[in-house]
Amino acid sequence: MRPRVGHIQFLNCLPLYYGLVTQNVLLDIELVKGTPTELNQFLIRGELDIGPLSSIEYCFHQDKFLLLPDLAVSSDGRVQSILIVSKRPARELDGQSVSLANTSATSQILLKIILAQKYGVQPTYVVSPPDLPRMLMESEAALLIGDVALRALYHPQDLLIYDLGEEWKGLTGYPMTYAVWVVRREFAIEKAHLASEVHHSFLKSMTYSQEHLEQIAHDAARWEIFSEDFLKDYFSNLQFNFDERYQKGLMLFYEKAKSLGYIGQIPQLEFFST
Numbered sequence: 543m544r545p546r547v548g549h550i551q552f553l554n555c556l557p558l559y560y561g562l563v564t565q566n567v568l569l570d571i572e573l574v575k576g577t578p579t580e581l582n583q584f585l586i587r588g589e590l591d592i593g594p595l596s597s598i599e600y601c602f603h604q605d606k607f608l609l610l611p612d613l614a615v616s617s618d619g620r621v622q623s624i625l626i627v628s629k630r631p632a633r634e635l636d637g638q639s640v641s642l643a644n645t646s647a648t649s650q651i652l653l654k655i656i657l658a659q660k661y662g663v664q665p666t667y668v669v670s671p672p673d674l675p676r677m678l679m680e681s682e683a684a685l686l687i688g689d690v691a692l693r694a695l696y697h698p699q700d701l702l703i704y705d706l707g708e709e710w711k712g713l714t715g716y717p718m719t720y721a722v723w724v725v726r727r728e729f730a731i732e733k734a735h736l737a738s739e740v741h742h743s744f745l746k747s748m749t750y751s752q753e754h755l756e757q758i759a760h761d762a763a764r765w766e767i768f769s770e771d772f773l774k775d776y777f778s779n780l781q782f783n784f785d786e787r788y789q790k791g792l793m794l795f796y797e798k799a800k801s802l803g804y805i806g807q808i809p810q811l812e813f814f815s816t
């Protein structure tokens with residue numbers, strides 16, 4: 543059986559996918575697409591062998607997974623696709639309703655940390671499908687991620703926009719890691735060579751895409767509503783890095799999540815060795 547691999551169905555993972563296509567890797571894997579929360583569930587239920595897992599979910603399911611080294615969905619500052627879209631300044635959200643997109647896991651907690659620690663407010667939260675007009679009918683502000691967030695940024699209306707990558711960097715000085723790449727522990731033991739092959743394909747794909755960002759933005763602009771320049775900017779802000787500084791930023795996120803009671807304990811980062 544081919545390794546079952548998850549793929550985030552947002553533009554954020556297009557650079558990765560692009561590299562897999564150009565290297566003909568897709569024939570060797572079964573690629574399963576979905577939103578981050580769908581992929582989280584597939585991974586947790588053991589229906590995928592490898593894939594991106596929301597960083598916050600790693601806290602609760604560390605026993606099931608090992609981390610793939612040097613791979614993540616992260617940003618060192620502005621991310622553009624994880625946004626609070628608000629009718630009023632963040633400082634005025636205390637006691638107000640905030641709608642959180644149900645496609646997100648990490649960013650829901652990230653938003654709560656930022657509103658509590660940077661803006662000193664405690665809203666009430668509701669989880670909703672990622673539909674901005676509806677979210678703003680029930681709430682004063684909304685958390686959007688992925689392409690829906692990009693669209694809100696691209697066609698700004700009379701609303702305030704906070705970029706959560708930028709907010710995190712302002713609060714802590716560190717980059718933020720939204721998703722880690724994991725392999726199922728059993729798969730890593732029973733099919734170590736396959737896990738290693740997929741990991742290396744991903745790393746090669748990353749390198750390829752970093753060297754061809756302009757071309758990827760050019761191609762994507764042909765079928766997306768976004769301009770080539772907008773996409774180039776987006777793809778260069780998004781990082782797939784998970785080096786020491788990114789790991790430190792993630793540990794800081796876990797510490798803050800724990801101090802606010804969102805997680806019980808801080809996980810150790812345990813890596814698959816290839």
Ligand SMILES: C=C(O[C@@H]1C=C(C(=O)O)C=C[C@H]1O)C(=O)O
Nearest residue numbers: 578596623646647648649688721
């Ligand atoms: C950059 C993004 O990061 C994402 C946010 C995630 C989350 O909040 O759980 C998970 C995976 C990433 O897709 C994005 O969705 O645009």
